[in-house]
Amino acid sequence: MLRQVILLIALYASAVSSKDGDLIAPAVRVVRLQVDYPEAAVQEISNIHKWNSIMRNSVIASLKFINKHWMICGSGPNNER
Numbered sequence: 001m002l003r004q005v006i007l008l009i010a011l012y013a014s015a016v017s018s019k020d021g022d023l024i025a026p027a028v029r030v031v032r033l034q035v036d037y038p039e040a041a042v043q044e045i046s047n048i049h050k051w052n053s054i055m056r057n058s059v060i061a062s063l064k065f066i067n068k069h070w071m072i073c074g075s076g077p078n079n080e081r
Contacts, residue, residue, distance in 0.1 A: 031063065031066055033059065033062060033063075
């Protein structure tokens with residue numbers, strides 16, 4: 001039975017600079033994404049056309065949403081976004 005899919009993904013890493021141009025530290029976002037399928041059966045997955053690409057596109061869309069939210073709402077100690 002497929003009950004949970006748990007992914008640990010580093011979304012984005014970039015160097016963050018302070019106001020005077022010195023590098024502070026790389027910024028890394030880590031997301032734990034859990035997807036529950038309470039009535040799913042492993043045997044049925046092979047009957048679903050392009051299951052892997054459907055799941056991959058779904059996870060990528062979720063991560064893009066999380067990244068967009070981070071860019072809008074997240075701020076660090078130097079008010080970078």
